[in-house]
Amino acid sequence: MLKSQAASFNQQLNLSLPDGIELHLKREDLLHPVISGNKFRKLKYNLLAAHEQGHTIILTFGGAYSNHIAAVAAAGHEYGFQTIGIIRGEELASGYTNNKTLVTAAAQGMHLHFISRSDYRQKQDIDFLEQLQQQFGSFYLIPEGGTNSQAVLGCTEILTPQDKQHFDFICCAVGTGGTIAGLIESSNPNQEVLGFPALKGDFLVSEVQQWTTKKNWKLISDYHFGGYAKVSDELLQFIAQFERQTQVSIEPIYTGKLLFGLQDLINKNYFPANSRILAIHTGGLQGKQSLM
């Protein structure tokens, strides 16, 4: 069903790194122009399940700049599902013409339904979901950020057999934890999977533990820059420099924080000499203009 438009590959980054350290970037951002990176992996088996269960409507949740909303809208457009996006912030209903994510989602046929932040907090409540069923009819539900067991399964397909042989460390940005869970599940026990949360809070450890019983992973919580979508001049400068040196675009919400953190840990000799590190470029470039 969901077809990538290009294959992902590993690109070695020729940054000047100490002690024989090798850093490769897995270009998942190239899989699809909008359904990019991990959102592609997370949707694949969900779309199959929705199709097999005979659903024609997919409903999901997200914020105004959500890569997940953008991906679901594009996937619905491409594969013939009606899509409904429940968007946090009722104030947006009266005008979102300068929000590229929402404008593009609407242009792809997504019905945007704006709700207050307090209603949005009920996004997992049975009663609230039943209300939505009454309003919109029967739908296939994908949770906020797209993380469920089908998503984790999709993310087990990111690493290739060669990646499992070659790399000592696998590193990725963490939002809801689905992507890292799939990486952990598919990793070899001698590999260590490091997650760099894009948001503040200790709850993410238990979120990840929902999906895996393996122990070869760790969250590194020092690089969220104050919380979700918070940035600093130092981060933006790092991103600009990284892009100049590598010719690879990254964004400030997820991949910028991941690579900033990795560079900092390398500088602080966190990694043993000759470590082979694979960082996952999870995409997410669709909302970039609005963020920098």
Ligand SMILES: *Cc1c(COP(=O)(O)O)cnc(C)c1O
């Ligand atoms: C959504 C997203 C993430 C976070 O993925 P989770 O599975 O929610 O942890 C990371 N990077 C990018 C670019 C994203 O869009």
